[in-house]
Amino acid sequence: MLDSDLTVDLAIVGGGFTGNAAALEAARRGATVAMFEAKTIGHGGSGRNVGLVNAGLWLPPEQVIEQMGAKAGQRLMGFLADAPARVWALIQNHGIDCEAKRNGTLHLAHSPAGQRDLARRHRQGRAMGWPVALLDASETARRTGSTAFHGALFDPRAGTIQPLSYVMGIARAATAAGAHLHEGSRVSHIRRHQGTWHLTVNGHHVRAANLLLATNAYFDGIEMGFQPRIVAVSYFQIATAPMPQAMRDRILRRGEGCWDTHTVMSSFRTDAAGRFIIGGIGNLEGPGRDIHLGWARRKLKQTFPELADLPFEYDWRGRIAMTSDHIPKLVRFGPDALAAFGYSGRGIGPGTTFGTLAAVALLENDDTVLPVMPVDAHDERLTTLREAYYESGAILTHAVAARG
Structure with missing residues (x-):
């Protein structure tokens, strides 16, 4: 102080x-x-944070270039393509104990349309020289331990950490x-x-x-x-009790971090203790808490049935700064x-x-x-309304998602 x-x-x-x-x-x-x-x-x-050390932006390369122009877009993507390497170097050089797993990430297709989107991202990424690989449903099931996905985009540059x-x-x-x-x-x-x-x-x-x-x-x-x-959007995490060893041997056994192609996306990873950590858009400290928790339980049951009854031990939420x-x-x-x-x-x-x-x-x-x-100014319109839109949209989506 x-x-x-x-x-x-x-x-x-x-x-x-x-x-x-x-x-x-x-x-x-x-x-x-x-x-x-x-x-x-x-x-x-x-x-x-979610704990995913990603390369690049959420946007696909061609969209970045369309918005920024070729020179500026390629420059930014070049820096962010190298961002995981910068993170891993800091961890190694300073002996940071943060459960670092340099095992890549999986962007998971929740539907056939999601897999087509990943195929476009794969094509654009390869054109940029990125070492990404498009996986089919069978290989995705083998890596995740779930048959719920239609495929995945694997990025070996990425990984997971304990963010705090x-x-x-x-x-x-x-x-x-x-x-x-x-x-x-x-x-x-x-x-x-x-x-x-x-x-x-x-x-x-x-x-x-x-x-x-x-x-x-x-x-x-x-x-x-x-x-x-900015538009401040809440994103929450829920950690289960540690999985039994038999589950750890089947579910994300290589330790990749994951997120999916849903419009209201979700993410998951495991930690060193074997907890399964699932995340989604929403504010666990607001009126939608029970709805978000209910969605997480149903999502686990749908995606990894063997985790359906594993108790939730911890939950938390942070705010993401979004720009248009x-x-x-x-x-x-x-x-x-x-x-x-x-x-x-x-x-x-x-x-x-x-x-x-x-x-x-x-x-x-x-x-x-x-x-x-740098720019001299940046403005975002209707920020309060858009923040309410994201949270209400997450509540409505989570109220009905993963049912049945």
Whole structure:
């Protein structure tokens, strides 16, 4: 907790993947850096993440290029194709104990139409030089232990982690490199004065030459004349009791992380203790809790019948920062300042990459290192209405899905 005034080269607001990766890189380069987290490290969407270390974006390559243009789209996809390798390198180099499984991910086809979509993604990915493989229903059943899917797209670059352990590991590495990380330190006011950023934190005064706003979906109303414009969508996770060994030998026995092609998607993976973790869009802390829990139970019964009666031990939810075009944003909201947000459910690889490179760009005054060029402003319309739409849509879908 910050308890005195401070002057640094780089101030960072937000203690998730982006903020901690930036703090580590800045300290590694010899800069003085302070990160301020209102709660605890990983309290937000980073620690409450699905745990899938994906390569690329949720969007297929051709759509990224259509929206961004060939040069910018290929640049971003190139950086994010390498994002899992950056994550694995951090884990190895800093000895981060986070249940890392570099065994790939499976994007699962829930229907014939879903398999056709995966075939298009496979074709586009191969054209980009990505080592993805399209699996048929038989191979998918062999890998997942379920006959519920029509096929899958396998990405060997990807994998799974325990996300809170990962972000805390980055924080420890940043501290060891000399960064000052302050939990329980809410930034209440930010202003630019005489060429320097001035932050009010726990009533103390912080001066910074450079500023990175890394709150993503957890911006809490800092008085600063700028607010990241996103649609905040809840995504929950439910962990079962550990599976018996016989089930562990059949279900996701290679340890791939999975998500499906449903419009209201779901995800699942296993952890080191053998728990099966199922996730979906929705807020377990809202009025739809019982509906979401009921859906998860039915989904397990439908997809993995042998898990139908396995007790639920834990549940949690985080917020995802969505943008209309599902492209991450860097906004230069003032001199020597950047805001990074909008990973649209792909926080681990992009957050690590954007945070690391944002620190470099700010300290060296060099935007050419960034995955996307900063914009002066980004707006999202009808955010409150769209957030309500996502949650109500998830409740309605989960109320009727996986029945029968």
